[in-house]
Amino acid sequence: MKDYLLSEEDCEFRATVREFLQRELAPRAAAIEEHEDWDCVRAVVRALGQSGYLKLMFKDLYDGPLTAPGLTHATILSEEAAALNYAFETTIATAISCAYPLHRYARPEIKDRYLSGIVNGTEIGAICVTEPNVGSDSAGMSTRIEFDESNQEWVINGFKRYISNASVADTYIVYGISDPAVRAQQGMSAVIVPKETPGLRFPRTYAFMGRRGCVVGEVEFDHCRVPADHLLGQRDEGFRIMLSMFNFERVILGGSGLGVARSAFDIATAHAQQRVSFGQKLGCKQLIWDRIAEMSWRIDAAELLTYRAAKLYDAGTLTPKELMKPASMAKLVSTEIANFCANHTVQILGGDGLTKEYGRAEQIYRDARALTIVGGTSEMVKYLIASRDLPSLKLDL
Incomplete structure (x- = not known):
C-alpha cells in the first residue's frame, strides 16, 4: 500500500529525494556510522540546503517545483533519510524543528538573521527543552529566563541535557520559566541564543548505543544575555x-x-x-x-x-x-x-x-x-x- 495517501506530485517528490539522498548521503553513511564523521554530516546538510529541501515547511521561502510544499514533504524527506542513516536524519529534523519556531514566532529582523543560515544549510539549529529532572514533563523545568529592564536583555540560567546538535549548532532555541509565580504553562518563555553568547557552555557530549554520528550533549547557561528582541512570540507564551x-x-x-x-x-x-x-x-x-x-x-x-x-x-x-x-x-x-x-x-x-x-x-x-x-x-x-x-x-x- 505504499504511498496510498500521497498524490502523484508527492510520489514524484519522493523519487527525486530518494535519488538525491542516494547521491549525497548513501556514500557518506558508513563514515557517519563508523567514524562519527561530522564533516560528512555537514556536507550533506549543505547539499540539502542548496537544493531547497530545508525550506519545505516554509511556503514563503520555498522556490522549488512543488505546488504546495509542507509537512507531508518534510516527512517524506525524513523517511528517506532515516532509511539510509537515522543519525543523520536526527540532525536535520532537529535543525528544521529549530527553524519552525524561528519562522513562525521570531521578529522579522531576527528571523532574517538566524533562519536563513539554517534553511540554506550553512548553519545548524538546536532545541533546548530536556533537563535532569524534566523529560516528558516539560512544564516542570527549572531553567530561568528573566528580563533585565535596565539593559533590555533576557538573562538565561539553567542546564539542559540530551540536546541534539549541542556544541555543533549555531543557534539554540531555549525554553525556560519567565514567571515562577504562576503555573509553568502560563509562565514559560522561549528565546534565541546564538552559539557565541558569553556564558553558553557545553559540558559534555554523550556516547549512545545507537545513532552514531548524531551529536547529543549538555548545554549550560550561566547568566547568558541576549537582546530583548530575541524573544520568540510574547513573554510567557513559550x-x-x-x-x-x-x-x-x-x-x-x-x-x-x-x-x-x-x-x-x-x-x-x-x-x-x-x-x-x-x-x-x-x-x-x-x-x-x-x-x-x-x-x-x-x-x-x-x-x-x-x-x-x-x-x-x-x-x-x-x-x-x-x-x-x-x-x-x-x-x-x-x-x-x-x-x-x-x-x-x-x-x-x-x-x-x-x-x-x-x-x-x-x-x-x-x-x-x-x-x-x-x-x-x-x-x-x-x-x-x-x-x-x-x-x-x-x-x-
Missing part, C-alpha cells in the same frame, strides 16, 4: 510555542520510524529469499513468513497514520490541540513498529544480524531503540491520545 512544535516534531518522527522500519524490512525479506535452511529457502518456513507478514502490515498501518497526520497538518483545518491526537498516533505507531521490525530482522538473520560484517541489521537495531523515547516517550503519547478520547476525565500521569 509553552504554547513548544506544543505547536511538538505536533510538527511527532509527525516528522513518524517519518523517521517508517524509514527505519522499511530499512529493516528490506534486509529481512532479502535474507528470507536467499538463505537456505534444512533444504528450503528461509522464507518458506511458517515462523519466518509469519514474521514477514507481521512486519508488512504494521509498516502499512504506520504509513497510513503518519501521512494522515501530515495531510491533516498541511490542510490547516485542525487546531494544535485537535492535531495532537493524530500526530501522537503517528509517532507512537511508527516508532514502535520500527523497533518491532528491527528486532525481528535481527532474529531472522540469526548470527549475521549481530555482526557488523554482515550488513546493517545490528546498526538499525541499536538506532531504532531511541525512537520510542525521543520526542515524547511511547507512554507519554499514549497519555495524549487517551486525554482526547476521555475529555470528561482528568487523567493522572
Whole structure:
C-alpha cells in the first residue's frame, strides 16, 4: 500500500529525494556510522540546503517545483533519510524543528538573521527543552529566563541535557520559566541564543548505543544575555510555542520510524529469499513468513497514520490541540513498529544480524531503540491520545 495517501506530485517528490539522498548521503553513511564523521554530516546538510529541501515547511521561502510544499514533504524527506542513516536524519529534523519556531514566532529582523543560515544549510539549529529532572514533563523545568529592564536583555540560567546538535549548532532555541509565580504553562518563555553568547557552555557530549554520528550533549547557561528582541512570540507564551512544535516534531518522527522500519524490512525479506535452511529457502518456513507478514502490515498501518497526520497538518483545518491526537498516533505507531521490525530482522538473520560484517541489521537495531523515547516517550503519547478520547476525565500521569 505504499504511498496510498500521497498524490502523484508527492510520489514524484519522493523519487527525486530518494535519488538525491542516494547521491549525497548513501556514500557518506558508513563514515557517519563508523567514524562519527561530522564533516560528512555537514556536507550533506549543505547539499540539502542548496537544493531547497530545508525550506519545505516554509511556503514563503520555498522556490522549488512543488505546488504546495509542507509537512507531508518534510516527512517524506525524513523517511528517506532515516532509511539510509537515522543519525543523520536526527540532525536535520532537529535543525528544521529549530527553524519552525524561528519562522513562525521570531521578529522579522531576527528571523532574517538566524533562519536563513539554517534553511540554506550553512548553519545548524538546536532545541533546548530536556533537563535532569524534566523529560516528558516539560512544564516542570527549572531553567530561568528573566528580563533585565535596565539593559533590555533576557538573562538565561539553567542546564539542559540530551540536546541534539549541542556544541555543533549555531543557534539554540531555549525554553525556560519567565514567571515562577504562576503555573509553568502560563509562565514559560522561549528565546534565541546564538552559539557565541558569553556564558553558553557545553559540558559534555554523550556516547549512545545507537545513532552514531548524531551529536547529543549538555548545554549550560550561566547568566547568558541576549537582546530583548530575541524573544520568540510574547513573554510567557513559550509553552504554547513548544506544543505547536511538538505536533510538527511527532509527525516528522513518524517519518523517521517508517524509514527505519522499511530499512529493516528490506534486509529481512532479502535474507528470507536467499538463505537456505534444512533444504528450503528461509522464507518458506511458517515462523519466518509469519514474521514477514507481521512486519508488512504494521509498516502499512504506520504509513497510513503518519501521512494522515501530515495531510491533516498541511490542510490547516485542525487546531494544535485537535492535531495532537493524530500526530501522537503517528509517532507512537511508527516508532514502535520500527523497533518491532528491527528486532525481528535481527532474529531472522540469526548470527549475521549481530555482526557488523554482515550488513546493517545490528546498526538499525541499536538506532531504532531511541525512537520510542525521543520526542515524547511511547507512554507519554499514549497519555495524549487517551486525554482526547476521555475529555470528561482528568487523567493522572
